[in-house]
Amino acid sequence: MSPRVRLTSESAISTLRARTVAFASKRESSVAGSWTSRTASSPKAERKNLLAGSGALSVEAEDDAEQNDGDDTPPESTNEESTDEESTGEEPVLRDISLKTADVSEGTELRLTVRAESNVTVSWLHISLEGPNGNIRGGGQSWEFTEAERDIWETEWTYTVSDEAASGEYYFSRIHVENEANLESDPWPDEPNTTIDNS
Known part of the structure; x- marks a missing residue:
């Protein structure tokens, strides 16, 4: 090559x-x-x-x-719930007691006017009527009161002393009232009275 x-x-x-x-x-x-x-x-x-x-x-x-x-949890309610104090009545208080008399055909009429203060309807009346010969009426009974003004309840209780009854002093004692909350007032300290002459 x-x-x-x-x-x-x-x-x-x-x-x-x-x-x-x-x-x-x-x-x-x-x-x-x-x-x-x-x-x-x-x-x-x-x-x-x-x-x-x-x-x-x-x-x-x-x-x-x-x-x-x-x-999503709902917020706690801040509204205040109603308490028992708001729906509970208070003890009624007697404000005035007066006694008037009137001559009627059957004798002498006694007119006892009762005024009490209460935030609940007053519906019970306790009285004791005494005469020269002892007790005539006593105890309590359901009774209609009218609200004369706000929280002031008024009623009138009448009794006729026969012209044949004994003459002498007639008076009321242990007067007090009770409201629909089953609360009672203190007794009225005085004893309204009148003298009747049937001689």
């Missing part, structure tokens, strides 16, 4: 080797890039990331739901 031909062949071989190395380097680079890209965009990885993100969203949604549940 001539020197020229040998040189040409060696040159060609060197060129071929250089191309082969370049091609191999390029292939390795391409394969690495392809692997990196495939790994980054792997469906499994994407699905895993999606599930992870979904889980985070689920946790956040649960937290929001718990907060909303807490927010």
Whole structure:
């Protein structure tokens, strides 16, 4: 073989080797890039990331739901409820007792007027009528009172002393009233009285 031909062949071989190395380097680079890209965009990885993100969203949604549940709790009422004191009556108080007399055909009429203060209707009257010969009437009885003005209750109790009855002093004692709350007033301290002459 001539020197020229040998040189040409060696040159060609060197060129071929250089191309082969370049091609191999390029292939390795391409394969690495392809692997990196495939790994980054792997469906499994994407699905895993999606599930992870979904889980985070689920946790956040649960937290929001718990907060909303807490927010839905109605505020405590600040309105004051009615107390028993507002609906309970107070003890009545006698304000005035007066006694008048009138001549009638059957004898002498006694007119006892009673005034009491109460925030509940007064409906019971307790009296004791005494005469020269002892007790004539006594005890308590249901009685109608009229509200003359706000919380002031008034009634009139009458009794006719026959013109054939004994002459002498007639008087009332232990006068007190009771309201519908079953509360009683203190007895009236005085004893209204009158003297009747049937002689």
